[in-house]
Amino acid sequence: MIAIASDHGGVELKDFLVQFLRARGVVVEDLGTQGNDSVDYPDYGRLVAGKVATGEAERGILMCTNGIGMSILANKYPGVRAALVYDVRAARMSREHNNSNVLVLGGGVIEKEAAEKIVATWLETPFAGGRHERRLEKIARVEAELGTRIRRGEEGAGGAQAEFFLRRTDPEVCAAIQKETERLQHNLELIASENVVSEAVLEAQGSVMTNKYAEGYPGRRYYGGCDFVDVVESLAISRAKELFGADHVNVQPHSGTQANMAVYFSILNPGDCYFGMNLSHGGHLSMGSPVNFSGMLYRVVPYGVSQATETIDYDALAEAARRERPRLIIAGASAYPRVIDFKRFREIADEVGAHLMVDMAHIAGLVAAGVHPSPVPHADFVTTTTHKTLRGPRGGMILCRTQHAKTIDSKVFPGLQGGPLMHVIAAKAVALKEALSPEFKQYQEQIVKNAKALAGALMERGFRLVSGGTDNHLMLVDLRQSELTGKVAQETLDKARITVNRNTVPFETRSPFVTSGIRIGTPAVTTRGMKEQEMVIISGFIDRALDHVGDEAVLKSIAEDVVELCKKFPVYPHRLGRQ
Numbered sequence: 001m002i003a004i005a006s007d008h009g010g011v012e013l014k015d016f017l018v019q020f021l022r023a024r025g026v027v028v029e030d031l032g033t034q035g036n037d038s039v040d041y042p043d044y045g046r047l048v049a050g051k052v053a054t055g056e057a058e059r060g061i062l063m064c065t066n067g068i069g070m071s072i073l074a075n076k077y078p079g080v081r082a083a084l085v086y087d088v089r090a091a092r093m094s095r096e097h098n099n100s101n102v103l104v105l106g107g108g109v110i111e112k113e114a115a116e117k118i119v120a121t122w123l124e125t126p127f128a129g130g131r132h133e134r135r136l137e138k139i140a141r142v143e144a145e146l147g148t149r150i151r152r153g154e155e156g157a158g159g160a161q162a163e164f165f166l167r168r169t170d171p172e173v174c175a176a177i178q179k180e181t182e183r184l185q186h187n188l189e190l191i192a193s194e195n196v197v198s199e200a201v202l203e204a205q206g207s208v209m210t211n212k213y214a215e216g217y218p219g220r221r222y223y224g225g226c227d228f229v230d231v232v233e234s235l236a237i238s239r240a241k242e243l244f245g246a247d248h249v250n251v252q253p254h255s256g257t258q259a260n261m262a263v264y265f266s267i268l269n270p271g272d273c274y275f276g277m278n279l280s281h282g283g284h285l286s287m288g289s290p291v292n293f294s295g296m297l298y299r300v301v302p303y304g305v306s307q308a309t310e311t312i313d314y315d316a317l318a319e320a321a322r323r324e325r326p327r328l329i330i331a332g333a334s335a336y337p338r339v340i341d342f343k344r345f346r347e348i349a350d351e352v353g354a355h356l357m358v359d360m361a362h363i364a365g366l367v368a369a370g371v372h373p374s375p376v377p378h379a380d381f382v383t384t385t386t387h388k389t390l391r392g393p394r395g396g397m398i399l400c401r402t403q404h405a406k407t408i409d410s411k412v413f414p415g416l417q418g419g420p421l422m423h424v425i426a427a428k429a430v431a432l433k434e435a436l437s438p439e440f441k442q443y444q445e446q447i448v449k450n451a452k453a454l455a456g457a458l459m460e461r462g463f464r465l466v467s468g469g470t471d472n473h474l475m476l477v478d479l480r481q482s483e484l485t486g487k488v489a490q491e492t493l494d495k496a497r498i499t500v501n502r503n504t505v506p507f508e509t510r511s512p513f514v515t516s517g518i519r520i521g522t523p524a525v526t527t528r529g530m531k532e533q534e535m536v537i538i539s540g541f542i543d544r545a546l547d548h549v550g551d552e553a554v555l556k557s558i559a560e561d562v563v564e565l566c567k568k569f570p571v572y573p574h575r576l577g578r579q
Helices: 011-023 041-054 068-074 088-096 112-124 131-151 164-169 171-186 199-205 227-244 256-267 314-324 342-352 364-368 402-416 422-435 438-460 486-495 523-527 532-546 552-567
Strands: 002-006 028-030 059-064 082-084 102-106 248-250 273-277 299-303 328-332 355-359 381-385 396-400 474-478 501-503 517-521
Touching: 002 011, 002 041, 011 028, 011 059, 011 112, 041 059, 041 068, 041 102, 041 171, 059 068, 068 082, 068 102, 082 088, 088 112, 102 112, 164 171, 171 552, 199 422, 227 248, 227 364, 227 396, 227 422, 248 402, 256 328, 256 355, 256 381, 256 396, 256 402, 273 314, 299 314, 314 342, 328 342, 342 355, 364 438, 396 402, 438 474, 438 523, 438 532, 486 501, 486 517, 486 532, 486 552, 523 532, 532 552
Parallel strands: 002 028, 002 059, 059 102, 082 102, 273 299, 273 328, 328 355, 355 381
Antiparallel strands: 248 396, 381 396, 474 517, 501 517
């Protein structure tokens, strides 16, 4: 496919060449401009250069009055080899010698007949290879070196440079990554478990640490050459201890579920009894769901919320604990919008002689910043993910008391895992350092302010929220008073560029694939810089969309409004190939 564009100075020649190419059977995407109104050439040149750079277009053709501005712009994109051509010979040589993939013409200096011949020659001439291939490889190395400098912070991270090798090796994957970057930019990400990591975290996770095997722990590895991975793992551990006030930390779990598994294996035997929060009341699969290992190996007694208050029924939990005498009680949830009373959990566990584990995956960032009470003083074990509110890479972590340290470490390795993912641990270390900053505390405070503002605005518009609001980063919208299901609501909001997830609500009667609710969270939009006033606007988008299910025109209009709002709060702007 050939992508073609021009400004007002080249539009007449552009329109002529579009017809010429289509008459020859060439697939052409005309990206504008249309008409003679004055426009800025970079706005159109970037569309073609971006498509060629990401592999969406095989080649491109650009025009402005003299071609100079378009050629300067196009050659800013690594992987783009734009040639400004005025005659047939230059067109041929640009292909034979330079393997040009963008042809630039001056609409004010080239006649249509000459342009026909130039374009035809350019399309028909193959790259000669040989010594010219060697020279292009040297250009590629220059681009890569510049990209490395940018990634190191000399000029700010640039997405086009960072993806240079990927674009050359696998344009399909590169294009998908670019599309995901565009989705992040142009959509409102309201999934409570998702966030947007910093460029520093991305750089650490994409580093050479990915090459290193490092079974064992710092200073006690089964492989040589671990000096520097020991540094990053030790940093991650010490920063987590400082951040949460923990006696011992293991940063190796690949996920939160594996962190939970390590705790279970350290104190439970198959068939032992433990308590976990009911999944439909806000718990998590790894807390005893029958379809998960955690519900297959042990005897699980689920606890939940009061039907009257939709908050944890501590009295019922205590009564059940006295009756069942569990070996372990788990506090923590994936869809619970209220503060958890860890002190009360500790008292219940002590009364029946149970261990207490807290899964703080969702609230770890809030805990780190002191916005939510910490479970660490009360729990024997605390597990967490390192993404979500903590805003790090996807992974897990275990905090525990000193007496459990040796057992926990042995259950992670060699019990459950082999070599740790050292590139992810490096990124965890970076995220933990970021979490120690004053700015991170302000960020977490804003997450909660935004959640309360969004919850309040939704309730003012007539939505019912589980438990009547939120104390943390998320809220559950109960749709049972309407004809909507969670599935329909999620799919409708997707069309409006608003991303949420369908979710069960307490005392759910529908399938988990359908559900009666949606879960909404504010970590990602808060990372973008949005505040309370934007939450009110977002509530209006949600209300309007769910009031017009199936109305494609209205949903498209909302999506356009969402894009305009998102433009004010960019995500990875240097990684966008085009807008």
